Amino acid sequence: MHYRPNIFLLLLLFSFSTFVMHAQSKKQLELEAKRQTILKEIQQINNLIASQKKEERSIISTVEDLNYKVKVRQNLIKVTNDQANLLTREINDNQKQITTLRDQLKYLKEDYAAMVVKSYKSKSEQSRVMFLLSSENFKQAYKRLQYIRQYTDYQKQQGEEIIRKTEQLQQLNTTLLQQKKDKDRLVEENRIAKQKLEEDVKEHEKLMVSVRKNMSTYASQVKSKQQEADRIDKEIEKLIRDAIAASNKKAGKSETTSKGFALTPEAKALEANFQANKGKLPWPVRTGVIKVRYGKQRSSIDNTIEINSNGIRIATDKNAKVRAVFNGEVLAVQATRTGNPAILVQHGNYVTVYRNLSKVHVVKGDKVTTNQEIGEVFTDAVTGECWLGFYVYKDSKFLDPALWILR
The missing domain is CATH 2.70.70.10 (Glucose Permease (Domain IIA))
Known part of the structure; x- marks a missing residue:
């Protein structure tokens, strides 16, 4: 049974990876909540601007609104980038966990197969009753009975562990596929956000050209408002x-x-x-x-x-x-x-x-x-x-x- 220490090491590494994954998932939820808040903020400012009379609004107000939208969109892009980067790390972690789980399953199946073979040989060579009756004393017979029970329980546990690890592997594969879809979606949304940001920046620059021509007048208005x-x-x-x-x-x-x-x-x-x-x-x-x-x-x-x-x-x-x-x-x-x-x-x-x-x-x-x-x-x-x-x-x-x- 020389491979058991390796199984312990794999279980330890897997447990640590699971802890890291949980921490990252929590961070992902926080980032998504933040992103949704920013999206709502952009929607609100767009609604507010749409409800106002564009032809009557001052250039100062329009510039302030565009400046605000640019900052919010920049924040949105940053948060979305953080989400995509975190998803990349989670995908890599999941891929490592899948590899670890496959190794665990390999060792478990080998161990289980060895136990089945040993159990079969034991039954063919002598019955359990003969194994117990050949004991030198009652104490030895009791210990042999304990061994038989423990060995049977361990064999059963190994079988159950194989089933559990197989299900866990299937779940991780499903999660991995979903994470890759989420990342693709975020990358596409970020592309659209960057495009809209460029449009806002161009409009902002266009307005600022007009502002610079009469900077003293607008600067005086800003100071007066202050x-x-x-x-x-x-x-x-x-x-x-x-x-x-x-x-x-x-x-x-x-x-x-x-x-x-x-x-x-x-x-x-x-x-x-x-x-x-x-x-x-x-x-x-x-x-x-x-x-x-x-x-x-x-x-x-x-x-x-x-x-x-x-x-x-x-x-x-x-x-x-x-x-x-x-x-x-x-x-x-x-x-x-x-x-x-x-x-x-x-x-x-x-x-x-x-x-x-x-x-x-x-x-x-x-x-x-x-x-x-x-x-x-x-x-x-x-x-x-x-x-x-x-x-x-x-x-x-x-x-x-x-x-x-x-x-």
């Missing part, structure tokens, strides 16, 4: 600072040393619950895509201009309903002479802001619940563009809202 956003942000910050000062004054605390709201036990519990739901909060609109992210970034029109976004800008459907992302109390309704209204909702020391509204369904002091409709997003009557500015603050400090809502 200044307006900064002005509104400062008003929001002031509203929060004033509310913090008022809450501390009411609680008899120093207004100068207290950086956060004076909270009741209930408000503290609400804050803890809000914080515990980071990354799990619902979106403030039913559908949409994040076109402008949090933080400093270069303008898609003029990369020499730095844009600072204290929140995120979500492009959404016409006249979209705005929903509170968590339980809280309306801290303020901001109304300006030049900008559209904004709603501030307090969740302990956290405040969520919903900006660029056309309608407001709540007033200061109202209690709101998760997913409750609190307003409606403003839709530009000329272009059909519709976007929501969404912010998250803590103690009047900006946080990245994208980290708080569901991904």
Whole structure:
């Protein structure tokens, strides 16, 4: 039985390969989920653009949309490439496992055949009864009986193992064929995605030629929009600072040393619950895509201009309903002479802001619940563009809202 150590080694290698395969399959599912999310994002932005009046849209908005689509398609191609590469590794691993299984089956069948021959010879030479009766004492007879039983059981196990390995080999072959089909599909989808990316890039470049001819005019418009956003942000910050000062004054605390709201036990519990739901909060609109992210970034029109976004800008459907992302109390309704209204909702020391509204369904002091409709997003009557500015603050400090809502 000199080949048994080899069988053990093969089983060990096969077990390790199975573990690696399981880890890769999990990664494959994660990548596929990510790819589907990106595909949905592309579909949403295409639907949003299609619903807008192309002849009335500004070049700046069109360039921003194309720039966004290019980035998303590039991300799609990257994820699809990762999937295809992972599938290649899985295919190679499966091919190795098939080779290992075939070797195992070869050894098992040889071992099983040897046992059958030995069993046949044993029966022809003498019966089991004679084998037991020829024992020198009861102890030896008992041990021989144990040996006969163990040998029979082992023979049965080997037969069952051969059946199991054969089925496993058939299953791996089926999986391998499916993986090769999946890889071919991904390669074809990536080819189409690259083709569409090239089309978007060409259209983007064509528009940028027009932009460069009047760069100073467009750059001035970008700066003007940034200044307006900064002005509104400062008003929001002031509203929060004033509310913090008022809450501390009411609680008899120093207004100068207290950086956060004076909270009741209930408000503290609400804050803890809000914080515990980071990354799990619902979106403030039913559908949409994040076109402008949090933080400093270069303008898609003029990369020499730095844009600072204290929140995120979500492009959404016409006249979209705005929903509170968590339980809280309306801290303020901001109304300006030049900008559209904004709603501030307090969740302990956290405040969520919903900006660029056309309608407001709540007033200061109202209690709101998760997913409750609190307003409606403003839709530009000329272009059909519709976007929501969404912010998250803590103690009047900006946080990245994208980290708080569901991904």
